[in-house]
Amino acid sequence: MRTLLLNPGPVSLSARVRRAMLGPDLCHREPEFAQLQAEIRRNLLGVYALDEVSWAAILLTGSGTAAVEAMLTSLVPSDGHVLVVENGVYGERMTKILQRYGIAHTRIEHSWLEALDRSAIEEQLANLPNISHVAVVHHETTSGRLNDLADLAALCGRYDAELLLDAVSSFGAEDIDFVELPIAACAATANKCLHGVPGTCFVIASRAALTGSRGSARSVYLDLHGYVEQQDRFGTPFTQSVQTFYALAEALDELNDEGGRRVRQQRYLDRMNRVRTHLIALGVKPLLPDGASSCVLHAFYLPTGLNYATLHDGLKARGFVIYAGQSNLAQQIFRISMMGDLVDADVARLCAAFNEVIAAA
């Protein structure tokens, strides 16, 4: 029996994505690689129907955090100031990155269970007139919360700030309104909602934001300006992970063949709701109220009398890997994601596995 990964990345691979990695050896200075890279860049923009004049997809070798770090350290001009909105591990990580590089920032902390506090954010924007960017996590994987970007965008518009988005666990499934939202850039990865393998990550940046921040990269390796300059000329500044590029190219074709992002979003939503309804009927309580979570991942309180290890091991013995909570939530919750190569029958088997493990507790 195949073990299915229900953790928030890496995901269970389809056979075609796995097979794609066995493609021919490629030198990253040969035209075959240039073609592969150009195709991926085009298809990444295609996921949200973005035009190549206004936007650039920039490919990096690394996990999702590399894309977030590249975005934060390349796109904030030296006189910029970032307002970081934190309500989970990944928001806090953005602050850590800005701290480490000495980039001017102010943080707005929330508890991990809170929605964004509009009035607190507005107060900061009003008090700090030099805020150039608001950095926020779209889907805060810590709790499963989908942060409300439209609300934030309205504030950014009023105070002339642009969004730097960690969309690592939402890109490819959730709605991201690149037309209406003042997005300077978003960071994402191959191995979450796009169903590729870990090793390739990317930033989708507006061309205007790239132009406006030219020369402000603080890192040599994570310099988005260097990458985009070379990738626009079909090159690459450094060796890329060729096999994970193959996988991403195939995963993007697969997404198109399945009907695109909206179809994937609906599938996640249907399956997630099915699991949620089933668990609630078993007496398991969701961490967040109805409507607050992404379609990608939901968090639940551990059933009474069942610790995480017992639940995890019971489900793993039945072919499913779930995910623990982080830090102070580790003893309280578990998380389930619907990303990756799953079918409806897998969800039915998962529900049956929960019945057995909870009944045995």
Ligand SMILES: *Cc1c(COP(=O)(O)O)cnc(C)c1O
């Ligand atoms: C997964 C994830 C990341 C990146 O994590 P990596 O381990 O570096 O891939 C960043 N932000 C969010 C919201 C995530 O879910």
